[in-house]
Amino acid sequence: MVPETTATTTPVAQVLAQAVSGLGGQQRDGQVQMATEVAEAMEEGRHLLVQAGTGTGKSLGYLVPAMLHDKRVVVATATLALQHQLVERDLPRLVEAVKDVPGIDTSYAVLKGRSNYACLHRIRAGVPDDQGMLVDVPMGSMAEKVLELRAWAEEETEQGGSGERDNAPRHTDREWRQVSVNHRECLGGTKCPFGAECFAELAREKAHRSHLIVTNHSLLAIDAIEDVPMIPDYDTVVIDEAHELTARVTQAATDELGANDVERAARRSMRWTADAESDPAGDLEDAAGQLAEAFEATGPGRIDQVSQQLSDALVVVRDSARAVLSAYPRESPGEGEADAGRTQAKGMVQEVFVNAERMAADSDRDVLWLGEARDRFPARLHVAPLQVWGPMRDKLLTDKTVIFTSATLMLGGDFGTVATTLGLKPTERIGHEIATTDAEDALPWKGIDVGSPFDYGQQSILYVARHLPQPGRDGLGQAQLDEICDLVDSLDGRTLGLFSSRRAAETAAEAVRAKLPHLTTLAQGDAQLPELAKQFVEDPHTCLFGTLSLWQGLDVPGDTCQLVIIDRIPFPRPDDPLMSARAKAADAEGRNGFMEVSATHAALLLAQGAGRLIRTTTDRGIVAVLDPRLETARYGRFLKASLPPMWSTTDPALVRQALARLGQARST
Template identity: 50%
Template sequence: MATLSPAAARTRLPTVRELLHTAVEAVGGTEREGQVRMADAVDTAIRTGEHLAVQAGTGTGKSLAYLVPAIRHAVERDTTVVVSTATIALQRQLVDRDLPRLAKALKSELGREPRFAILKGRRNYLCLHRLDTGAPDEPDDGLFDQFAVSRLGKEVSRLHEWAGETVTGDRDDLVPGVTDLAWRQVSVSAKECLGAARCPVASDCFAEHARAEAGKADVVVTNHALLAIDAMQGRHIMPEHDLVVIDEAHDLVDRVTSAASGELTSSMVATAAKRCGRLISAEVADRLMEASDGLAVVLDDGTPGRMDALPGPLGGALAAVRDAAHGCITALGPERKEDAEDASSRKVARSLLDEVHDTAVRLLTAFEPELAQRRDVVWLTSNPESSRPPSLHVAPLSVSGLLREALFESRTTVLTSATLALGGSFDTLARQWGLPPSTPGGLPPSSGSGGGTGTAISDAPAAQQAAADNARTGTATEKAPPSDDSGPIWTGLDVGSPFDHTRNGILYVARHLPPPGRDGLTDALLTELTELITAAGGRTLGLFSSMRAAKQATEALRERVDHPILCQGDDSTGLLVRRFADDERTCLFGTLSLWQGVDVPGPSLQLVVVDRIPFPRPDDPVQSARQRAIEARGGNGFMTVAATHAALLLAQGVGRLHRTMDDKGVVAVLDSRLAKARYGGFLRASLPPFWPTHDAEVVRAALRRLDSGANGHT
């Protein structure tokens, strides 16, 4: 069927509510009030151009709630909508399940079947040219291990076979996967790519095919990191679009920060010198190799952790790297007309030289005298027991300026997650995104929604950032954080959850326990945990603030309870979660990835235990630097950074309890500060509305009843 013109489509397309009803019926679901409210709000945002933040609890059906109005808009306007996610799991769910079913369901209503595509960074696709020409020499300590060499050869051989079978060239379609080292032999970064105009196999390029498919699609599914790279480097990886939906928006700042971070090691500098050594004079390349040796000496003597000032020896070593890399870049000169193999070698060398040079410049310019003027944080990592050399890292203190300019000032944006309203307000995350507060002064609104025209309290004045260094080009820190009280108009909406948290869940805070210390889990806490697990009959997910605590609890509880205790690290996380789900009496203990990555409905999970409020580690370089920078500008660094981090992770963690309408259980927080500390109210207001109690016997009795009911059911 011919595509309707935009004018004709506007008069003939069904409404969003009609399409949603059709979609829900087609997938065998039930239309829910929160889902309808969210779909209406997304439709309004599309029509008005106002940005929207939607908190939609688990079970709302938020994917359909944003996909239906987004698809309708794409078909009506003959345009593309971008949907960005944080995790591969959600990308696969959208592309493999939600979008195919939705496209078929809406085909007759829309007059044609909507098209969709997935788009990732170029490094995720197999490169046929590199496959033919071979990867450049890549020094790696692991290659001195004959076993590693043998394994690499087998994996590369398998990749060559797979290249003749795959249709997509997408690394995620290769099962089982291969190591990063093997994948690097058959892939290139965007900077290393020759480009379609020069590559001899461009017509068969998997990455180019993926981009071409994205250009024809109504909905393009991508990830937060690629969205950030597209914004920073202006390469227009994404097709033209006027609407972007950010799912898993609670992870947006961390993913963009990671994409905007840089790393420099002596081995990176040495590799850059070797790669350009065959293309320029030995004397010029040798200077870079000497600079690599000098950097190695300085980093070996360095103290791991955050750097508040640039040590003289390190400054000298970085300056030598910067100057030597610049000399090599100059010697390489502009691109020349040459055969593809020589052009590829030159491109690979230039890519790494640029990275080394630009990261060295960024490190050298990160230490502004005034804390309020700094935009980056620098730290050193080193592990004497590892074969990896010490590494310098640099990350942006804020990505709010980048997000405001690249997202909110150029296209309509919908941000959604089950966890957005922290402390009862969207403002906490909005200020990190570069949006103004929804209420004067950024105070939490009285309800769960509000529009805004001001900005965050924690960012430095733009005038202080006016002299951006040239090295910031293509980085998140090129854009100063917003500093005025005007900005994009946005609305916050909490559509709630279909789950009855008050009737089906208890929040137990062990008020009587002493505050957690630095010496590990106390015997009182372990006794409390033992009594809770015994009452629950197993069925427990233990979320711990560190692997040390998780292992300590595992060892202690294996001696105190009769139920199996699994610990993260005993096997792959996926296998452990499956074993936990399959045996209702089993308990699973672990740390960070379990706080957000576990979806176990039913009686296998009726107790979620949190050992302590998940504040960031005091030695976390990025979080501690952000907190200090806010305090230097007169803000409350603890509440803005540490408490916000804890509230977000705590809300994600307790969200593991309810995955279906029938789930019931207890969230037990064994940190008395949640009840006693002044910030406890902010943290509790970030959680679902469970029935609260401090009475341990009441909780144990409830767990025993749940255990008995589950036994009777099974």
């Protein structure tokens, strides 16, 4: 039954009430506030930041106003898990709940990068070898899996499926590459003999017919910032998991180049450029050797000053790649089907050229670094943007209305820090109200915190082990290991350990196994993450220790997890080339590089890690931070203000008693 509404209730609140009722849920004040504010922002064309705590129901809080908006809306997520939840659960149920509402457009589509779809040409014609000839997948350990993927793709075609990687049988990255192509390798819908059936082309056609498009941060960045049209024209974008946006945009705008890339592109091009007067492919192959020598002379790490040898090598690669591209025979008008071998080989050279050109430019807007060679993987040169807030401001925020939402947007108790990283200026607003400024480049925005249904002060404790020594560079010391074992023992399991490195996680796991052999202690790497999470949930006397993917990607409500241990404040590594360059640039401009880069990075991760604890209104537990700097350092106040409002203590005895009570309550 739809709740009664008053004459002053907004249309979005009425539809939200019908949706919640249809889904069998309960109305939440924060969700209603969010939906109302999102609808107003869309109507007024004003940017909005919405912090919505876990349990608020923020998906409906933006999906309902998005469907009611009179123009196309894009929803961009950071993780495949949320994208899958929206498309497979939230949207179908919402469409069913509001299907009788007049005037609402419930059409939606999913749009991903081309390599996320199976390629029928590659499946039916074969994979190019190093000479560009199309051959079948060689027999071997992966042949059976590739055949399974091919059969699945053909079945998807027959049944009208999407051909998306997420729906495919379990596989590795290497296996998927045998049945997919990237945008440079694609023949194009008009030239491919299977263009009419192409999964990627069909997905784009559906997107053009839809009111709501669900995509990811990376594709949004390529479309809006890299000026590569990927998404049909839209009016508004909702960016969920917005705390991840800067990192995802950076990732999308990061390129890399290895000497082996250059060499392979040259060899693949030889049969297509053999008629050229010179030997451009041979010259490109020689350039690969010159680049490898420059790498050896450079050494790994950030490159603040490009050496003459490296600069010369990049210029030679760039110019040689340009010559190879010019030597490719032009396709005759009306030639018909494209040659896959030529298209894909030329795409490889094009990628080498573009990356070498960017790196050779040595722009002060980019950061350049050489990765370390490991085992069978040779060194690779990387380039990333020094900052992304400028391009986001210029190419996304000035053209579209953007709604940013996440459970973690207020760092240090305010929206200003995150707003700055996204391309919005704190001076463009006053408190939670829109700033009254006459500046021509002003982008007015509003920030709201709609709260959470959880009572963190009653449900959780933040324990900072102030008595422990400050973490050192050598990893966990004996004092930290003893503390971990004591905390785990007090609760008798049900512990999620979030560590700054794989080595720290493994060291802690070994210590707990030795001292508490009656418990099951799992470490990341012992098995695939879904398998580890399943075992963690099923056995209450279990500990799970791991690194970054557990900080953000694990959702285990209930008594499964009642203690979250964080070994140290997760500052970026001092030798991280991009983070260190950004901090250095901020200092050079008179700002505080440590607070702007390192502390902000740590605050986001701490908030995400602490957020693993309370997932429902009945959860209880403790977040234990073993780094005393959270209490003693000046920046500790900023970090603590970024966390959920838990009751805080530094008393080890009190915490052990609280854990023991939680353990006893679980066993009764």
